Amino acid sequence: MLSDYNIEALIGGLLVLASYLYAAFWAFNIRKGLTVKLYRNQALGIGLVAIGLAFFAAVFDQLIPSTGFGSEVANFITFALLFFATLPLFYWTDQSLQAAQQSDPLERDQFHWSKVRKILWIILCVGLITDVTLDTTSMIVCTFPTLSSASYPCPAPNFAPGLFGVLGIVFFFAIWGIPLTTSAILLPFAWRRSNDITFRRHLKWFAIAAISLGFSTVSAGYLSSMNNMISLAIPDVLYLLTGYFLFRSARAVVPLYRFKDKTNIA
Numbered sequence: 001m002l003s004d005y006n007i008e009a010l011i012g013g014l015l016v017l018a019s020y021l022y023a024a025f026w027a028f029n030i031r032k033g034l035t036v037k038l039y040r041n042q043a044l045g046i047g048l049v050a051i052g053l054a055f056f057a058a059v060f061d062q063l064i065p066s067t068g069f070g071s072e073v074a075n076f077i078t079f080a081l082l083f084f085a086t087l088p089l090f091y092w093t094d095q096s097l098q099a100a101q102q103s104d105p106l107e108r109d110q111f112h113w114s115k116v117r118k119i120l121w122i123i124l125c126v127g128l129i130t131d132v133t134l135d136t137t138s139m140i141v142c143t144f145p146t147l148s149s150a151s152y153p154c155p156a157p158n159f160a161p162g163l164f165g166v167l168g169i170v171f172f173f174a175i176w177g178i179p180l181t182t183s184a185i186l187l188p189f190a191w192r193r194s195n196d197i198t199f200r201r202h203l204k205w206f207a208i209a210a211i212s213l214g215f216s217t218v219s220a221g222y223l224s225s226m227n228n229m230i231s232l233a234i235p236d237v238l239y240l241l242t243g244y245f246l247f248r249s250a251r252a253v254v255p256l257y258r259f260k261d262k263t264n265i266a
Contacts (some may be wrong), residue, residue, distance in 0.1 A: 002266040012233075012236040015236065015240060016054075016236060016239040016243065017054050018057075018238060019239070019240045019242075019243030019244065020050045020051070020053050020054035020243045021045075021051070021054055022051070022173060022243065022247065023046070023050040023243050023244075023246040023247040023250060024046075024047040024048075024050035024051045024054070025047075026247055026250055026251065027043050027044070027047030027050060027246075027250035028031075028044070028047045029248050030043050030049070030251065030253060030254060031043035031044050033254070034253065034254070038095060038098060038102065039099070039198070039247060039253050039255075041095040041099075042092065042095050042202060042253050043098060043250055043253045044091075044095075045088060045091050045092025045093075045095050045096070046092060046206070046246060046249055046250040046253070047250065048087075048088030048091060048092070048241070049085075049088045049089055049092055049246065050246050050250075051088070052085030052086070052087075052088045052089065052244070053085065053213065053242070053243075055085055056085050057210050065208075086124070086128075086175050086176060086178075086179045087124070087128070087179075089179040089180075089183060090120070090121075090124060090178060090179040090182065090183075091122040092183075092206075093182050093183040093186070093187065094117055095120075095180060096187060096190060096202075096203065097110065097113050097117075097182075097186060097187070097190055097195075098113070098114075099196075099199055100187075100190030100191075100193065100199065101113070101114075101264075103194040103195060103196035103199050104193045104194055104195070105195055108193065109198075110186060110189055110190060110193070111186060111189075113186070120178050120182070122179065123174055124174065124175065124178050124179070126171075127170075127171035127174040127175045128175055129170075130171050131171045131175060133171065134171075183210075187203060187207075189203075190203070191203045194218075198252065198253065198254075198255045201252040202249055202252040202253050204252070205245055205246075205248040205249035205252050206245075206246070206247075206249040208245045209242050209245035209246045209248075209249055212238055212241050212242040212245055213238075213239075213242045215238050216235045216238030216239045216242060217235075218235070219234050219235045220235035223235065237257070
């Protein structure tokens with residue numbers, strides 16, 4: 001039986017989920033109408049990021065906790081989806097940096113991205129495969145306690161001692177560090193050097209969405225101990241705003257041209 005607090009959290013999570021899926025829906029539809037390949041890839045990236053955030057913010061952070069369903073299988077599924085949410089972010093960052101090079105009047109290859117990107121993709125994919133493998137093994141061990149041992153304890157091996165713990169921590173920070181650092185450090189340079197108004201407007205709205213998401217995540221953690229409607233409403237409103245900003249970022253990929261009205265010119 002769900003309490004009133006859990007019902008409110010569930011409703012908020014569904015609204016947040018709907019906002020991100022709405023942003024993803026429009027990103028995919030906008031992509032169909034674009035002719036420039038890099039713009040199409042950016043719109044695709046925004047749609048994938050919105051879907052990834054739907055699992056991160058709505059499913060993992062709100063819907064699963066509100067139902068009180070905390071089995072090892074549920075934790076594994078949400079944890080795995082949380083990691084795969086980083087792939088769309090890095091894909092969008094990769095496409096944006098390539099678009100920035102083409103829109104740069106000097107066509108500068110920022111930080112040798114054309115070569116570095118291949119190495120980072122390999123590290124990211126290997127990290128995801130390794131970490132999901134460790135989490136799968138941990139889920140099996142935790143589901144069947146007789147399999148647990150001192151060398152491979154329950155819970156997940158990301159924070160377990162020994163070799164599993166070291167590998168888990170290394171790949172955990174690689175999976176999150178690569179997409180976050182590349183987008184936070186390199187994209188501001190790309191925005192500054194680009195003369196493409198459409199590209200700069202697209203990055204501006206995505207930056208606003210990222211800031212909103214950061215505030216919502218911090219506020220959700222800070223207010224989680226209050227267990228009242230205010231502690232639910234503030235993060236939910238910020239999450240909803242993040243979905244709206246992602247929608248604006250996707251819409252900004254469409255080149256807009258304004259023509260002066262000459263009908264009143266004598």
